[in-house]
Amino acid sequence: MRVKIVAGNWKMNTSYQEAHTLMEEIVGRKAELGLHDAKKVVLIPPFPYLQYAYSEIAEIENLYIGAQDCSRHERGAYTGEVSALMLQSVGCEYVIIGHSERRQYHQEHADILFEKVEQALAHDLRPIFCCGEPLDIRSSGHHNNYVIQQLYDGLFQLPTEKFVKTVIAYEPIWAIGTGKTATAQQAQDMHRMIRSEIEKHYGTEIGKYHVILYGGSCNAKNAAELFSCEDVDGGLIGGASLNAEDFIQIIKAI
Numbered sequence: 027m028r029v030k031i032v033a034g035n036w037k038m039n040t041s042y043q044e045a046h047t048l049m050e051e052i053v054g055r056k057a058e059l060g061l062h063d064a065k066k067v068v069l070i071p072p073f074p075y076l077q078y079a080y081s082e083i084a085e086i087e088n089l090y091i092g093a094q095d096c097s098r099h100e101r102g103a104y105t106g107e108v109s110a111l112m113l114q115s116v117g118c119e120y121v122i123i124g125h126s127e128r129r130q131y132h133q134e135h136a137d138i139l140f141e142k143v144e145q146a147l148a149h150d151l152r153p154i155f156c157c158g159e160p161l162d163i164r165s166s167g168h169h170n171n172y173v174i175q176q177l178y179d180g181l182f183q184l185p186t187e188k189f190v191k192t193v194i195a196y197e198p199i200w201a202i203g204t205g206k207t208a209t210a211q212q213a214q215d216m217h218r219m220i221r222s223e224i225e226k227h228y229g230t231e232i233g234k235y236h237v238i239l240y241g242g243s244c245n246a247k248n249a250a251e252l253f254s255c256e257d258v259d260g261g262l263i264g265g266a267s268l269n270a271e272d273f274i275q276i277i278k279a280i
């Protein structure tokens with residue numbers, strides 16, 4: 027059986043006080059989440075709250091903290107950057123790499139992303155590697171090749187023993203923050219395609235167990251249908267993860 031994961035990417039939202047309230051609400055209802063070894067939740071707040079967030083969940087099994095990005099550098103004179111070592115040292119288990127907002131607004135290209143993946147793995151962080159096509163690529167029908175290329179550039183250069191520590195998140199850009207969700211069929215088709223590409227590259231067994239999340243306007247109403255797809259192993263949730271009730275409903279939908 028594949029592990030299921032629901033991850034909440036808070037992006038650049040919440041004051042410390044708001045983050046505190048959100049954490050308390052989620053942690054206060056931990057019994058409802060039904061977490062176990064094959065159903066995990068990752069909370070991904072902004073950098074300044076990571077240490078606090080970890081202190082809230084440190085004792086709770088199958089609830090983890092992740093970061094939204096990490097530097098491609100190990101350490102040194104890179105003002106404003108946050109290294110994988112720093113993240114690991116404050117309790118992070120996961121780190122998002124290659125989110126479309128980083129690719130778009132920070133010019134993060136394939137070579138940079140692969141360096142980030144390597145940094146994360148070198149410090150025992152699990153990369154949540156994001157891929158996904160913009161609307162014009164979807165409209166032109168080239169979305170499968172586009173996503174495959176992103177995976178080969180950013181992830182498939184890893185040897186098997188490192189690749190198995192990663193998670194893939196398919197986030198079609200046209201569905202992020204737009205309220206326009208991929209249909210369950212669109213999500214399933216893409217996830218199936220990604221899994222067969224993993225099988226081709228790393229072998230059937232590895233493909234069978236690799237976790238592939240869906241992201242893009244996933245909410246309390248549509249989560250159950252998306253998660254019912256055979257190859258969708260959970261979600262990377264943006265807006266809806268900022269509301270404890272909605273986020274909890276999404277977790278329960280899996």
Ligand code: 13P
Nearest residue numbers: 035202203242243264265
């Ligand atoms: P939304 O759920 O707000 O569309 O964001 C998805 C996302 O980008 C998660 O990383």
